[in-house]
Amino acid sequence: MANDGISYSKTGLVAKMKENGLSYVEDGITFKLADAYGFCWGVERAVQMAYEARKQFPEAKLWITNEIIHNPTVNDRLSEMGVNFVEETSDGKDFSGVKRGEVVILPAFGASVHEMKFLADKGANIVDTTCPWVSKVWNAVDTHKRKDFTSIIHGKYSHEETVATASFATTYLIVKDMREANYVRDYILKGGDKAEFMEKFKNAMSQGFDPDEDLDGVGIANQTTMLKGETEAIGKLFQSTMMEKFGVENVDQHFVVMDTICDATQERQDAMYKLVDAKPDIMLVVGGLNSSNTQHLQEISEDKAIPSYWVDTADRLNADTNSISHKLAHGELVTTDGWLPAGDVVIGITSGASTPDKVVEDVMDVVFATKRALESAVSR
Numbered sequence: 478m479a480n481d482g483i484s485y486s487k488t489g490l491v492a493k494m495k496e497n498g499l500s501y502v503e504d505g506i507t508f509k510l511a512d513a514y515g516f517c518w519g520v521e522r523a524v525q526m527a528y529e530a531r532k533q534f535p536e537a538k539l540w541i542t543n544e545i546i547h548n549p550t551v552n553d554r555l556s557e558m559g560v561n562f563v564e565e566t567s568d569g570k571d572f573s574g575v576k577r578g579e580v581v582i583l584p585a586f587g588a589s590v591h592e593m594k595f596l597a598d599k600g601a602n603i604v605d606t607t608c609p610w611v612s613k614v615w616n617a618v619d620t621h622k623r624k625d626f627t628s629i630i631h632g633k634y635s636h637e638e639t640v641a642t643a644s645f646a647t648t649y650l651i652v653k654d655m656r657e658a659n660y661v662r663d664y665i666l667k668g669g670d671k672a673e674f675m676e677k678f679k680n681a682m683s684q685g686f687d688p689d690e691d692l693d694g695v696g697i698a699n700q701t702t703m704l705k706g707e708t709e710a711i712g713k714l715f716q717s718t719m720m721e722k723f724g725v726e727n728v729d730q731h732f733v734v735m736d737t738i739c740d741a742t743q744e745r746q747d748a749m750y751k752l753v754d755a756k757p758d759i760m761l762v763v764g765g766l767n768s769s770n771t772q773h774l775q776e777i778s779e780d781k782a783i784p785s786y787w788v789d790t791a792d793r794l795n796a797d798t799n800s801i802s803h804k805l806a807h808g809e810l811v812t813t814d815g816w817l818p819a820g821d822v823v824i825g826i827t828s829g830a831s832t833p834d835k836v837v838e839d840v841m842d843v844v845f846a847t848k849r850a851l852e853s854a855v856s857r
């Protein structure tokens with residue numbers, strides 16, 4: 478890919494680690510880099526398309542409907558290039574500033590059918606950077622629709638990608654994890670409290686959804702950044718549910734699943750499992766704090782009980798105080814003092830699919846500065 482200053486730094490530490498068996502040692506700190514990390518193909522493509530749009534429409538006003546990817550560095554860079562972000566209000570997105578002939582960039586995780594139609598009707602010039610893997614999920618949802626099935630979407634109902642995916646379905650239900658999937662399974666097999674069901678999924682179902690009517694035929698779709706293993710397990714759970722309810726010989730009339738799991742997400746997760754199996758003393762997970770795939774990397778590390786710190790920029794670390802403000806996989810931002818121990822330490826490091834290498838390198842720089850500050854305090 479092009480080196481535009483926010484992507485790969487050829488001379489930086491990340492490049493050095495890649496040349497040196499994915500590790501780097503300095504001042505008693507051994508960094509171990511995951512063997513798949515950072516920018517995925519779809520994000521590289523989206524960022525390149527956005528930069529290209531700026532070049533090809535030098536005079537036009539440029540808009541983007543959302544953060545192009547979940548990374549503050551990339552989004553700041555786009556702002557500097559004069560790309561305007563459509564504002565999110567309590568009533569939804571405010572497109573009032575977009576005028577006919579202006580250029581609107583759709584982000585890597587897509588836009589809803591409604592938004593795309595609205596912008597086309599407005600006469601906007603649309604640059605669609607939706608990742609082809611996300612489009613693949615939309616095709617799966619289209620298949621469900623043609624079969625008159627409900628799309629069971631494994632995702633978070635408020636995530637932009639899931640909002641866009643749901644907009645392609647006629648009938649859908651969004652489940653965020655195995656627990657919710659099991660709840661739906663029980664309802665399909667044994668029935669249950671309909672009012673409770675409706676309350677539980679009130680933000681996560683299509684309008685007019687009726688669990689007593691709409692769960693006889695289901696297809697599986699996913700937010701591409703969810704944990705791969707969990708999506709597969711949810712697919713198997715619904716398949717067995719339909720077999721149990723309708724008979725194994727009839728399952729095809731009640732269930733469909735297609736392979737829509739993005740390779741990049743899978744590769745980063747697999748690399749993370751490998752890295753945590755090597756038992757580093759500490760893990761650093763670098764990526765946007767609203768990035769779903771980064772959250773899952775953090776989750777893998779926390780599950781292995783490795784002290785793990787999820788940060789989006791190097792500004793979260795303070796070398797002088799040896800403190801770090803970081804996010805927990807399912808929590809708020811917290812600050813940990815004394816996070817870097819004295820003495821030799823092995824730190825695993827990885828980054829989410831929308832994180833430029835430069836951000837990882839900035840974080841590593843502050844870690845080394847913290848170590849130096851610690852040592853000079855001891856020698857004083």
Ligand code: SF4
Pocket residue numbers: 517518519520585586608609610611701702739740741742770830
């Ligand atoms: S993580 Fe996968 S689906 Fe998402 S943008 Fe990257 S390649 Fe596309």
